[in-house]
Amino acid sequence: MSGSAETGPSVEELRLRLESVLLAVATDWTGVDLRDLRPRDDDYPKVFRPAVLAAARQRYETLWAGPLDFRHPPDGASVEIHLTPAAGLPSCTGFPPGYRDAVVLLVPERLWAAWKYVPPGAGAALSYDGLAWCDDHWAWFPKPFRLLP
Numbered sequence: 001m002s003g004s005a006e007t008g009p010s011v012e013e014l015r016l017r018l019e020s021v022l023l024a025v026a027t028d029w030t031g032v033d034l035r036d037l038r039p040r041d042d043d044y045p046k047v048f049r050p051a052v053l054a055a056a057r058q059r060y061e062t063l064w065a066g067p068l069d070f071r072h073p074p075d076g077a078s079v080e081i082h083l084t085p086a087a088g089l090p091s092c093t094g095f096p097p098g099y100r101d102a103v104v105l106l107v108p109e110r111l112w113a114a115w116k117y118v119p120p121g122a123g124a125a126l127s128y129d130g131l132a133w134c135d136d137h138w139a140w141f142p143k144p145f146r147l148l149p
Helices: 011-027 041-047 050-065 086-091 099-105
Strands: 078-085 111-118 126-133 138-140
Touching (some): 011 111, 011 138, 041 050, 041 126, 086 099, 086 111
Antiparallel strands (some): 111 126, 126 138
């Protein structure tokens, strides 16, 4: 799958873009790069189905209004990224188990990312999820499965 002006970037191109974004977030102690991942108003209908749109907007606007739970990895950490369309989440092992059920909340074609910061040596990895590709930028919707009843 390669990118074009009509179809947009390929999955590999998006992976490379995302890797640079995530490495910048990891080393930015000001939080500016992390805040750039805040969903825009028009991102919600791109990633969530109409039945949960209002609940998703309320949850994430509240989350982004406060301090974010983001732990910075140690210097020299690498990034391991898993990408899949929402429809593929039930079979993708790189995402938390809650995503298997969350697929009913999400627009099936939208590409999602989960990632780990893997420290050099024998330290524990820091795992994150919930980045969605919104046509020309990444937006962070951590743990969307928490919208499930």
